[in-house]
């Protein structure tokens with residue numbers, strides 16, 4: 010944390026503890042500089058940050074005041090997807106998102122991808138270890154060593170998951186090439202072609218495309234932007250349809266950012282138990298929860314091994330790291346077989362390096378930094394949205410991770426919006442990707458993982474401007 | 488190539504060109520040293536190598552003589568697998584092979600695994616590049632760059648495959664995590680559960696386990712140890728059963744070592760065309776062919792895109808490298824989708840490093856060394872087998888790669904043999920792994936990838952001793 014960030018954090022805490030009330034004048038720059046023994050410019054930066062976060066406001070020729078707190082944004086309503094099992098479409102739209110940067114080159118601001126910020130000093134120890142392990146040719150032969158992944162890494166993952174109240178033995182864990190592989194394998198071992206899988210909605214497109222590839226039907230369940238998948242709606246669906254598994258991302262959800270309260274997670278588990286179905290729990294953003302201790306995983310309530318917990322380090326470290334894992338409970342043997350046929354063993358060097366990074370405390374240090382940065386960026390992003398987008402939008406209020414869901418006015422077509430923005434080097438993710446059938450057409454998902462900058466702010470302004478333009482055109486054409 | 492190897496190679500060529508006849512005396516050590524301006528000890532080493540290869544023999548107090556050439560070994564007969572579609576079993580036996588080194592520790596001589604020799608100076612440039620690329624954090628983010636893999640690498644692979652008369656465009660290639668993933672995806676896009684897939688027999692267990700995981704039936708086709716899968720038997724099978732795809736490893740086959748002659752490859756392609764089925768061609772050992780130019784791939788005859796060519800660098804570089812690829816012909820879009828759901832994008836650093844290594848000529852240099860080393864080791868291994876194993880065994884005569892198939896006397900149970908050898912720290916691959924039903928119980932597969940050493944020779948002697956012991960016991964118990 011930089012010095013000005015520390016000072017800002019301290020002030021922000023004093024404000025939230027009521028030490029300074031809304032409307033009160035705060036210490037002047039000079040005062041702040043003296044009290045904290047910091048330079049004038051550092052004091053200015055601290056205030057600038059608090060201003061960006063919407064915590065303080067400047068009154069010209071007077072000074073800084075505590076602002077009416079950034080109230081949580083107006084949330085979208087509970088989603089209303091189609092209430093019957095359907096086939097997944099939208100592959101070409103997903104492919105388009107995955108390859109658009111190739112067509113638009115380096116300058117594209119890719120707000121549409123779920124890429125973390127990996128340009129951070131806290132990752133340097135990991136890179137150094139990895140580079141030195143790479144030089145040792147013996148490590149190129151070691152991949153065959155343990156089919157389920159290196160024990161040293163599985164030990165660390167088991168330890169890490171204790172933060173989510175999960176009691177895992179290292180042997181309960183199988184290392185994979187990314188979370189996508191973990192999810193893909195988990196779905197394969199719990200279903201057969203033609204089966205119905207229930208998912209939260211909107212939902213991560215990678216999972217839905219997996220269902221498509223396996224000729225599974227998807228049943229999208231209404232999902233609340235604060236509490237997640239509707240237990241009530243799922244129960245009704247279970248009574249009506251032959252569902253074999255439910256796949257959810259209950260902590261720091263992609264795209265909605267919510268974390269299901271622990272009691273709802275438990276209810277979901279009990280429901281699965283009652284109807285004897287498997288749960289595939291995607292926890293890929295779980296370590297990036299803004300609240301500590303982080304919330305429980307559904308897996309932590311698992312008593313009969315029906316929950317397969319899947320995750321990776323693609324969001325917490327970097328997408329190119331390609332290390333994921335599954336804790337498959339009662340499906341362990343099947344998952345081992347499926348992992349073997351899916352891609353054989355997993356590369357050794359990243360596993361060794363990561364095990365070391367975690368054991369040394371480097372991962373936890375890195376997480377602390379990222380959680381704080383992302384939370385700060387969320388508030389700044391929400392401020393920009395207030396400034397540049399129409400007033401009647403609704404947005405999610407992420408409790409972790411770095412993704413924001415925006416519901417635009419009904420008549421806005423976000424695919425069209427994306428096409429227009431591409432010409433201005435801004436890329437967003439249209440909502441249709443997160444539905445099996447192209448719903449959520451008036452929604453978009455953007456990331457706020459990059460450190461807030463003028464470039465980012467400009468991108469948000471462009472989004473806002475383009476929306477206003479589209480609204481105008483619609484008005485004119487009426 | 489070391490100096491003594493060069494000299495030995497030269498002599499060996501003169502012998503095979505008839506310059507020295509069988510039984511002729513060769514130049515003395517002193518003469519050789521003088522003629523070639525090499526040291527006495529180098530000359531001695533050259534002769535020692537030729538002796539190991541079975542090309543020359545010493546007559547005490549007389550000198551070196553051209554030996555009756557190592558005639559090709561007595562080959563096994565064409566295989567006779569069960570002639571109807573069946574389910575694949577043997578998973579626990581495969582798992583046992585894959586994990587046995589964990590139970591037996593460091594000292595185990597793993598002749599049972601298909602591991603190449605990667606302790607070679609020719610790989611150093613690759614490791615250096617990889618280590619330096621690893622230090623750059625930007626490369627951790629780049630994985631998302633190209634779903635089908637980095638173009639720079641695809642260009643190099645397309646170029647490399649020209650040696651097999653294959654005309655590939657870089658866009659025809661999709662990078663995967665290993666050959667196993669390429670095979671798995673290829674089978675998934677060409678079949679549906681319940682379908683029948685024809686394979687050569689004996690056949691690589693990874694592919695058969697893949698068929699198992701997809702609830703496919705396998706039909707094992709009689710296979711000749713010199714010419715590969717029987718076209719005639721396959722034709723009969725195609726007339727009788729609803730086969731949707733045929734999976735073969737026609738060049739430097741695992742486990743039989745043969746390379747199908749080009750005209751048989753072409754016939755196989757034409758047959759597939761006539762019955763309108765897909766061919767999944769595994770070429771993982773193809774670059775290690777002892778003959779240059781290497782033979783054609785079946786893919787090189789492909790006119791309508793029905794051949795999916797799969798390979799990786801696990802045998803030519805190292806198993807932990809985990810980079811493979813598929814050239815899926817008409818199945819390209821399906822394979823892209825399946826690769827995405829199977830494991831998302833592929834890690835960037837190994838791709839960048841390998842592209843550079845290939846572009847600089849490092850890969851070709853490395854291949855040249857390995858081909859020569861393996862060919863030499865094959866002849867030494869065949870010599871040891873003659874010395875230490877019963878006379879009535881039959882063995883394959885590999886034309887590339889580093890794997891040898893040995894047919895033991897009918898009554899020898901190679902699973903039992905393996906168990907006994909494990910106690911003596913020697914591991915072999917029992918033949919049952921290479922069949923869907925546990926056939927080939929009297930066969931074993933061993934590798935000769937390690938540079939021949941006293942330790943290796945001792946291992947072969949232990950195998951021989953144990954076989955003689957088992958034969959004795961059987962005799963006694965009669």
Ligand SMILES: Cc1ncc(COP(=O)(O)O)c(C=O)c1O
Nearest residue numbers: 123187188189213263321323831
């Ligand atoms: C919810 C969720 N699950 C899984 C994945 C895939 O992660 P990985 O890159 O580790 O395959 C993503 C990536 O976007 C994701 O957002």
Ligand SMILES: Cc1ncc(COP(=O)(O)O)c(C=O)c1O
Nearest residue numbers: 353601665666667691741799801
């Ligand atoms: C014929 C054959 N195909 C595929 C494979 C798997 O290779 P990879 O390690 O690249 O998945 C092997 C490895 O033993 C093999 O022998």
